[in-house]
Every structure is written in C-alpha cells, then in structure tokens.
Amino acid sequence: EITTTFERNADTTYPLGSVYGRPDNATVRRCEDVITLLEAGAATLAFGSGMAAATAFFLALERPCHVVAPKVMYWSLRNWLRTEAPSLGLDVSFVDATDATAVARAIRPGETGAVWLETPANPLWTLSDVATISAMAHDGGAVVAVDSTAASPVVQQPVALGADVVMHAATKYLNGHSDVVAGSLTFANAGPLLERAAKVRASYGAILGPFEAALLLRGMRTLFVRVARQCETAAYVSKAMRHNRDVAHVLYPGVGDEQIIQLARAQMPGGFGGMLSIRCSGGRDHALATAARLSVFKRATSLGGVESLVEHRASIEGEGTPCPDDLLRLSIGLEPADALIADLERALKAP
Numbered sequence: 001e002i003t004t005t006f007e008r009n010a011d012t013t014y015p016l017g018s019v020y021g022r023p024d025n026a027t028v029r030r031c032e033d034v035i036t037l038l039e040a041g042a043a044t045l046a047f048g049s050g051m052a053a054a055t056a057f058f059l060a061l062e063r064p065c066h067v068v069a070p071k072v073m074y075w076s077l078r079n080w081l082r083t084e085a086p087s088l089g090l091d092v093s094f095v096d097a098t099d100a101t102a103v104a105r106a107i108r109p110g111e112t113g114a115v116w117l118e119t120p121a122n123p124l125w126t127l128s129d130v131a132t133i134s135a136m137a138h139d140g141g142a143v144v145a146v147d148s149t150a151a152s153p154v155v156q157q158p159v160a161l162g163a164d165v166v167m168h169a170a171t172k173y174l175n176g177h178s179d180v181v182a183g184s185l186t187f188a189n190a191g192p193l194l195e196r197a198a199k200v201r202a203s204y205g206a207i208l209g210p211f212e213a214a215l216l217l218r219g220m221r222t223l224f225v226r227v228a229r230q231c232e233t234a235a236y237v238s239k240a241m242r243h244n245r246d247v248a249h250v251l252y253p254g255v256g257d258e259q260i261i262q263l264a265r266a267q268m269p270g271g272f273g274g275m276l277s278i279r280c281s282g283g284r285d286h287a288l289a290t291a292a293r294l295s296v297f298k299r300a301t302s303l304g305g306v307e308s309l310v311e312h313r314a315s316i317e318g319e320g321t322p323c324p325d326d327l328l329r330l331s332i333g334l335e336p337a338d339a340l341i342a343d344l345e346r347a348l349k350a351p
C-alpha cells in the first residue's frame, strides 16, 4: 500500500513488520522479493535510483579501503568514483576489466574491499569474466559487485557466477517502460554488508518510494517477454550492421573473437542483451548526421525501454571518455526488427 507510516498494536508491536517508510515499507519489500527471486540471491534493497544503489554499496564498505573498478563503465558512477569517493575513504584503481589478470594484479590483499564490475559495460559492451574474477577477488579478501543493468536477470545471474552483490538501475530493463527511476542491490548472502547497506539507505533516505515500487512491480511482470524479444531483435540488428558498408564496427557481446563469444555464451545463458553500439565509418560527423536522420529510433538517453533509442555517447560523456566519437549507442525496443534495420540503413547513407 502507499503509505509512509504503519499502525501499532495496543501491545506496541507492528502487525505488518513495517514502522515508517524511510527504513523500509511493504510495497518496496514486494519489489525486493521479486528481484531477489530473479537474481537468485538472499535479499534485495531497492533504492530511489541506480546511482543511489551503487553509491550505497560503496558507502556500506568498511572504509578506508581500496576499490578496483573498470575503465569502461557507466559514466556518472565513474565520475562519482573519481571525484567524490576519495574524500569518503575510497581509494579507487581503474583497470581494464576485460582482462581478469589485470584485475587480479590490481587487488591488494587485506586492503582491497571490493571489485566493481559492469558487464556488458556501457557503452562498448565489453565483458568481464565474473566467475574468474570473483574467485580471484575472494582469494584476496575482496567482495565483488556487478552492475548487471545492461544484461537484466533474464540474460545473466551474477550471483550464480560467484558475485556477492548485483546492482541494477531498475530504471532500465527491470521497469522497462521509461517511467520510473529506481535501483537495487541484491546480496548473495544475508550478512554485515547487507545490514550496513540497509543502514546507509535508511540514514541517507535513499529508499524507493512506494508508488514507484508499485509501478516497478507492474513493469517487471513483462520482463521475460520484453527482454527475450529485445535480445532477438538486437541480434538481427547487429547482423545487419555487420554487413553494412557505412558501419566500421559493431559492438555487441555476441560479436568478437572466439574467446569473447565463449565467455558470452557461458555467462549470458539468456541471450546477449538488447544493447549494441555501431561505429560509423565516416567518423563523428557521420555518427551525428546518422542520429539526426533516424526516425524509428528516438534520440534520447537511457536504455531498456519499449522504444528504441539512439545516443551519441561521446557528446554526453565529454572529456576523458573511453567512448569513441564515431559511436552511436542503440537501445533496442519492441519495434519490429525490419523497421529498425531499415531506419538504420537509410540514416547511415549520406543523402
């Protein structure tokens, strides 16, 4: 129900277990229970945004500590780790997380509190080997958290691969309708990290609102059909783009050398996801002109919704981004694949 406060019994106990809406509430708990099942974890905390979830994870670590994070990751979180996290007792090393050995080398046993991964990683859709890195991180005494937003639980379940925490920007695939901002952390085990994260959420007031929780519950009802279709369409689009002379590279988890495809197959049993990027053969101006000519794809940020979206990430991310300036990020929605392919083929051609 949509309420901020809960009635006590005459004996002062609470019949529903809820007291007040900031630490937790019944509607949010229902959402959390669904995400826990989807991720096969032990417990979930829902937050008011993906960023609130991610930052709560870092604030829940015993600080000061060292953290290993990927060079290619969600831009706003990378900025927070670079600019805000150091003053909060987090010493962050950015590494090439597509290389498990590079991650292992960056781990300082006894000092490294956490390894943060994002796979597939926005906006290049490179993969990190969650099982291998989790085993190495655990040897070094660090926990592993995976931003699994771009995959969704339909595609991969990081807990099954050995990760300790799974983060989602539920704003994206979990909700799927571009009308809720929300985030989640799912914990493989109940324990001190979960308890500290719950305390951070309560004291920073970072919880998801009950109304948004109700919308998110409704959105998640169609998660499996949406994502299955988005994966299928993204595979068609990526194939068409690989055969297009105006496209220099297609970046998609199902595309690459044999080793990457093998990792994708092993780690992403539900498909390769609905996100891909293309690099336009004519460079930055070609990319911008292509985005301007698209009409089925809408020019907007965000991802994972029912409408297909296109974004020139380099202009959003600005200086220091690992994103090339000839790249267009595509979020595949629920439109027919041939309509999306025709839109791209027409837009990529110079008039």
Ligand SMILES: *Cc1c(COP(=O)(O)O)cnc(C)c1O
Pocket (backbone or CB within 6 Å): 049, 050, 051, 052, 074, 077, 118, 122, 147, 149, 150, 169, 170, 171, 172, 181, 182, 183, 303
């Ligand atoms: C959108 C996004 C986030 C942040 O989520 P918000 O709900 O916008 O705060 C984090 N990681 C990834 C991969 C995202 O796409």
